[in-house]
Structure formats: C-alpha cells, structure tokens
Amino acid sequence: MPKDLIPQEIIESKIFVLSGRKVMIDRDLARLYEVETKRLNEQVKRNQRRFPVDFMFQLVEEEKSELVAKCDRFKPLRHSSSMAVRIYGKWGGHAFQYSQ
Numbered sequence: 001m002p003k004d005l006i007p008q009e010i011i012e013s014k015i016f017v018l019s020g021r022k023v024m025i026d027r028d029l030a031r032l033y034e035v036e037t038k039r040l041n042e043q044v045k046r047n048q049r050r051f052p053v054d055f056m057f058q059l060v061e062e063e064k065s066e067l068v069a070k071c072d073r074f075k076p077l078r079h080s081s082s083m084a085v086r087i088y089g090k091w092g093g094h095a096f097q098y099s100q
Contacts, residue, residue, distance in 0.1 A: 006032060016071060018087065019063055025074075026056075026086040041086055054089050063087075 014028040030037040044056055059067065068074050 023087045029088050
C-alpha cells in the first residue's frame, strides 16, 4: 500500500531562501522522510560520494543569523552555540521539485 503523498503546501512551507539559495533545514527534511534528523545526516555523511558537492552544507554564523532573522520558528537558534544545523539545497530530495 503506497504512503500518502505530502501536500505540496506542507513541502513549500519548509523551503526558504538563504544566501540566495532555496534550502530546507535538516530537521524539516528528515520529518518529510519520516526519519530521525540524526539518521538522515549520518546517511548523507556516510554516502557523500553519491551526492553533488552543494547537496548539504553547515551554517556559518552569518547564515545562522540570517535564518533566525527570517524565520520565527528558528528563534531558539539565536542563543545556541551549536553550528550543527545542516541545510539541504534543492538536490536534498524530490521535495524540492515543487519550488523550482
């Protein structure tokens, strides 16, 4: 039995522009794929050769500040010392086909 499709509006609401690129935060992409964020990042790291160079990147301080300023739901990151948030570009999954 096929899984239910995720409504386009839900996918589009997770995509935002950061440094001129359409991206999705690792937590949101993992939720769409129904896996833990930790597992998504582990698998990508383990299989880096299978993905384009710009498939995933980690935020630098400037990008983290831009993200927090643009999106209220990321306000908790403002005071976080962790830079472990990973961002997936348009190649991060078929989910991005809706917003190209």
